[in-house]
Amino acid sequence: MxxxxxxxxxxxxxxxxxxxxxxxxxxxxxxxxxxxxxxxxxxxxxxxxxxxxxxxxxxxxxxxxxxxxxxxxxxxxxxxxxxxxxxxxxxxxxxxxxxxxxxxxxxxxxxxxxxxxxxxxxxxxxxxxxxxxxxxxxxxxxxxxxxTAREVQQEKLDRIKLIRFEIKQIHEKVMAEHRPKDLDRYIKLMEEKDIKVVPSINKSNRLQGFRFEFKGHSLKGSEVHRSMSGSRLVMGIGENAGKGFVKNKDNTVSLMGRATQLSGNIALKLAKQVIKQAIQKSAGFEIGY
The missing domain is CATH 3.30.930 (BirA Bifunctional Protein; domain 2)
Incomplete structure (x- = not known):
């Protein structure tokens, strides 16, 4: 009550x-x-x-x-x-x-x-x-x-915890089995599993992250799990896609049929990932030589 x-x-x-x-x-x-x-x-x-x-x-x-x-x-x-x-x-x-x-x-x-x-x-x-x-x-x-109100609150927390777990499980399965190479493909695959992925785009047409709508709940990716934050999701799909996923000149990606610029934070983390991969590849080449 x-x-x-x-x-x-x-x-x-x-x-x-x-x-x-x-x-x-x-x-x-x-x-x-x-x-x-x-x-x-x-x-x-x-x-x-x-x-x-x-x-x-x-x-x-x-x-x-x-x-x-x-x-x-x-x-x-x-x-x-x-x-x-x-x-x-x-x-x-x-x-x-x-x-x-x-x-x-x-x-x-x-x-x-x-x-x-x-x-x-x-x-x-x-x-x-x-x-x-x-x-x-x-x-x-x-x-x-x-x-009591506390019991109601605890029920809500338990329900959200289960929702978060289900979304994360489906996300991991989509990424592992289908390895989507662009955001639109990922969004479609998640939708087929009854999860609506809503891009968060600010007034400057910059992608900030994603929301996940499932069974009446709407959660930010980072609220579902830190591995599903905007930057980590983009990095995961970028890794599948390889070259051409991001237009380096203006840090844009294809999303819902148009070019959408990545936020500074996402773009920076993606750039660091590319540099790290290049260093690892170079190191492996030297060892092989």
């Missing part, structure tokens, strides 16, 4: 959004309130807020978002319990508050509005409220046996 929070001044407008009937809004929590409309509750907030006229952002807005799967299984009563526990974690349990659930989208979530001013006229300290909201939601999720 994810928790977000901030201080606001536009209480009525925000509450009207939370109580939007078109979003199938349903009240799941109410504390120290009698009103039945956003206007009435806003007025009740104002009665307390008048004790502290110096505080302009005098209301707090929170959004509590369980995971899609958890949200499907949570009743209005359970969401009310989650909201109550969240407010206790935030030490706001004795403030006026109202919470609405929205189920209009796949992702069930609670909009919670709290009077920042307590009954003694003191303003709640909203320092780092966003970070504290995240931690409070994390604590409630653990207590309620729900999926």
């Amino acid at each position: 994810i928790g977000k929070g901030k201080s606001i001044s536009h209480t009525r407008a925000s509450m009207q959004y939370g109580w939007n009937q078109e979003k199938d809004a349903e009240v799941v929590y109410s504390k120290h309130l009698a009103g039945e409309t956003p206007e009435q509750i806003t007025e009740e907030f104002k009665i307390i807020q008048e004790q502290n006229a110096r505080c302009t952002n005098n209301a707090l807005s929170f959004v509590l978002s369980p995971t899609i799967q958890d949200g499907k299984e949570l009743s209005a009563k359970s969401l009310g319990e989650i909201t109550e526990k969240f407010l206790k974690e935030m030490k706001l349990q004795e403030h006026q508050a109202i919470g609405f659930v929205h189920r209009d989208q796949q992702h069930t979530h609670v909009h919670l509005y709290v009077n920042r001013i307590d009954f003694s006229g003191k303003a709640y300290n909203d320092s780092f409220i966003g970070k504290r909201s995240q931690q409070a939601a994390e604590n409630v999720a653990k207590e309620m046996g729900l999926t």
Whole structure:
């Protein structure tokens, strides 16, 4: 579950959004309130807020978002319990508050509005409220046996790790079995394996690198693996192609039917590779002689 929070001044407008009937809004929590409309509750907030006229952002807005799967299984009563526990974690349990659930989208979530001013006229300290909201939601999720934000993040990391591994495996297979001699051929071979390779070309028509799109993910080559950075990919294909791959005069390569200039970094690394190969070849010739 994810928790977000901030201080606001536009209480009525925000509450009207939370109580939007078109979003199938349903009240799941109410504390120290009698009103039945956003206007009435806003007025009740104002009665307390008048004790502290110096505080302009005098209301707090929170959004509590369980995971899609958890949200499907949570009743209005359970969401009310989650909201109550969240407010206790935030030490706001004795403030006026109202919470609405929205189920209009796949992702069930609670909009919670709290009077920042307590009954003694003191303003709640909203320092780092966003970070504290995240931690409070994390604590409630653990207590309620729900999926935490950390667990969601770890699932995403594990998924991306698998995607990176798959892309790298396919890349290595294409390079080893087909030994493409130009970039267009490499891009086509990868596309046949359901991986879209997108060249990153800046406004100066210089090739900076490549992005790899696979199973809904888009990663830079260097994010997949350092061996797939723009310079190393170009160097690998250049090694297969030999002479003529790069036009030395202006450091261009053929890409998508036109001449595209290599970035300074890629061109420099490619030049070093050519020099190194020439030295190795020369050394081998001398030994043979």
